[in-house]
Amino acid sequence: MGSSPATGRGRLNPALRVALYLPALAVAAGGFEMLSGLVWRLVSGMLALPLLLSLPGGERGDTLLRRGAFVAAVLLVTYIFRRDLDRRSFTSLGLRPGPGWVRESLIGFALGAALMALVLGTELGLGAYRVRAFAWQQRSFDSILAALGLSLVGFVVVGFYDDLVARGYILQNLAAAWGTRAGLIVSSAIFALAHLFNPGAGQLSSVGLFFAGLLLAGGYLASGRLWLPMGLHLSWNLFQGPLFGFPVSGLRTTSLISLESAGPDLLTGASFGPEASVIGVLASLVGLAFLWCWAGIKREG
Numbered sequence: 001m002g003s004s005p006a007t008g009r010g011r012l013n014p015a016l017r018v019a020l021y022l023p024a025l026a027v028a029a030g031g032f033e034m035l036s037g038l039v040w041r042l043v044s045g046m047l048a049l050p051l052l053l054s055l056p057g058g059e060r061g062d063t064l065l066r067r068g069a070f071v072a073a074v075l076l077v078t079y080i081f082r083r084d085l086d087r088r089s090f091t092s093l094g095l096r097p098g099p100g101w102v103r104e105s106l107i108g109f110a111l112g113a114a115l116m117a118l119v120l121g122t123e124l125g126l127g128a129y130r131v132r133a134f135a136w137q138q139r140s141f142d143s144i145l146a147a148l149g150l151s152l153v154g155f156v157v158v159g160f161y162d163d164l165v166a167r168g169y170i171l172q173n174l175a176a177a178w179g180t181r182a183g184l185i186v187s188s189a190i191f192a193l194a195h196l197f198n199p200g201a202g203q204l205s206s207v208g209l210f211f212a213g214l215l216l217a218g219g220y221l222a223s224g225r226l227w228l229p230m231g232l233h234l235s236w237n238l239f240q241g242p243l244f245g246f247p248v249s250g251l252r253t254t255s256l257i258s259l260e261s262a263g264p265d266l267l268t269g270a271s272f273g274p275e276a277s278v279i280g281v282l283a284s285l286v287g288l289a290f291l292w293c294w295a296g297i298k299r300e301g
Helices: 014-046 061-085 101-126 141-178 180-193 203-223 227-243 278-300
Strands: 129-134 257-261
Touching: 014 061, 014 141, 061 141, 101 129, 101 203, 101 227, 101 278, 141 180, 141 203, 141 227, 180 203, 203 227, 203 278
Parallel strands: none
Antiparallel strands: 129 257
């Protein structure tokens, strides 16, 4: 005896679930991060540890704890909504291992690396960026390796929770409510807007991240699982920042290559990095074209 805004066996309309999911996620993340800060101060005070514990790459112990709390909040809220409101399993969001999941992850990783290499080559070729130095000229191998390892772990986590939220819960529920095309557009817009508080964010970064969101969503639609977009997301960020030296969505990381901006903001993305540039948008479109062709080959095969 379901009636609007319910669907199926009394379930809430998928779009309404998303409308409830987003504020629940924000509240839980804020609460968990605040709690982690209190725990850090308590534990560090009891053990006489410095509050600004330095880790490889300039990270701090309290910062890592807050990030862990944020991830815990994302997992908990998504699990509860998927189980109690969607009435489906958590793995049905696209996390079932199954045959081919490693292959899909590697395809995504290779695609992200190739696209970011295309961005670097284009930026250098146009003179929008110049190479200033290389990390091995200024730092020891051990410190470089430790920083890169920490960045790798961090970007694995970022790729996991970003895609779980945007390409998992949001896209899939909006597609169920309004159709795939509308779900694709709205979920990508939400993904772009979620980065508005990043350093250097603005209109150009929102446009660039909208297309990056389309690219990642295209990875999900082409494969039917989240492994491909997660692999793509990881290598896109890893090559963009720690390996090639661009800002990653406005955030600076320790990198192998030190770059300096030498061109107009339209080409460089200014302090936000190439995701806010025309070059970044073109890379996303190239990636979408590849995924469209790959999906077609899969269907014919």
